[in-house]
Amino acid sequence: MKTLDLSYVSDNWSDIVHRAWQHAVLAGLPLLIGLAIALPLGWWARRSTRLRPFLIGGAGLLYTIPSLALLIVMPVILGTKILSPWNVIVAMTLYTLALLVRTVADGLSAVPGDVEQAATAMGYTPVKRFFGVDLPLAIPVIAGGLRVAAVSNVSIVSVASLLGVSQLGYYITNGYQRSYSIEVWVGIIGCLVLALLFDLIIQLVSRALTPWLRVRGAS
Amino acid sequence: MIRFEQVVKTFPDGTTAVDHLSLEAPTGKITVLVGPSGCGKTTSLRMINRMIDPTGGRILIDDQDVMDVDAPKLRRGIGYVIQHAGLFPHRTVADNVATVPLLLGTPKAEAKERAHEVLELVGLPGDFADRYPAQLSGGQQQRVGVARALAADPPVMLMDEPFSAVDPVVRDQLQDEFLRLQSELGKTIVFVTHDIDEAIKLGDQVAVMRVGGKLAQLAEPAYLLAHPIDDFVSDFIGRDRGYRALSFTESPRLPLAPEPSVALGATVDEARAATGDDWLLVVADGRPQGWIEPERITAPIEQGMLHRGGTVATEHGPLRAALDAALSSPSRRGVIVDDDGKLLGTVRAHQVLSAIERADRPEVHEEDIAPTESVGEAAP
Incomplete structure (x- = not known):
């Protein structure tokens, strides 16, 4: 095997950083949008025993749609141009939802019953209770789901290079066509680093939001 | 005053949890709902603050039907304490206590100040305020639970088995403090428990409920023990209800015998000279400390040598305490002290029993055939 020629990396460094940034936006923005939609849906699924199977099952079903098919169908549904990044963002939001609706419902279920009961008895309205009590206590579970969704998003976004939407997947497909292994490695390692970065950020934010979990135990 | 008028709760599955319950919880008093599991006591409690809505009848708080009040607003005016305290694990003790004042729109600084006041009231000093619930013992969490319920100074408090998840020693302590607090605050309290001893200790009146959600008897504790319906x-x-009922009978003037005693630190000779009996009482600063056997000691009296089995009763305390002092004393002489804890003398069991025989038992209410009728008498 030939020694790897790292000059490709240094020669294309600004291009790599640029595509990494695009990749981060295409994977990260849907995480935020998906979370914002999953919160009310998860809350709803938790409250209504009748709707729960539909909401969670339906959301889960989204994940079984092949990513390539979903990306190709998006412009038809949305009426966008084939190269529009919104195709990717909407598709990734759907995948995020598929994972997070269940996670949010699970996280809310993990709030201890006596705590919920006490909150209601103190005179919390349902909305205030959601943001003041249920959501903060569900953070650890929701963060766990977000970590899975983040890694999954980073990996699925690379498929979008087949449609010509610019991101790190480009190096994988392009390198493969040219049989240029270092370029393929740039794509793979770039995705890996990005996924680890997302994971780290979510963990740090989750830690910062849950100071009560790190106090020393009961005396 | 809280009034239940023919209240019924039938759940969607057809079970009737509360069946035509009528009773009054008088203002400023503790009303205890007690009964076996399935008697509807908790359901009854939760209908007061609309955690559960009744399917029939009415519940009135000071003549206002609770169903006419917006539920969250109603609840902010009613303190609520539950079994495991149900503290918010993500908030500090002070923030937990400030919950209701903040919901009522009290400015943050003021609510925080109020939280510190109430925490002091329940015996949790300042440095607890910034801890999280997980850093507290069960008993301390329960105190915070009580403080949280008291923070907005509600006239009504609902308590659902608040002390049943802590160990017996702590429970006893919490009960005593609760009674002390109540004597200062005079809240209208409805208290649910399955423990009849707790009901009798805490209740100004006790409502015994039977399975199926019917009221069996409503009476003052002493009356309940004397005349179960x-x-x-x-x-x-x-x-033991005969013995337990003695808790409610104040000791009459008991024939006290002077008891020889020596102070802590007394020498062997002093101790032997003080009494001809096998047992000698040791005091410190006039307060009884324990008993010793003068013939068995070989050195000046120290705390560690004392027999501590005997209980001590106060002069005008309940007869139960006086009898217990006599029964538990190794010399069979029960130690009686004044309100400051200073030795007055001793009394023997047969003398306490004579006093018991002369004491009055609560008289039977003529109308006690229909328990709901006696409600009016318990009201102030």
């Missing part, structure tokens, strides 16, 4: 109530009250 039927087999269910007498079975539920349990054994």
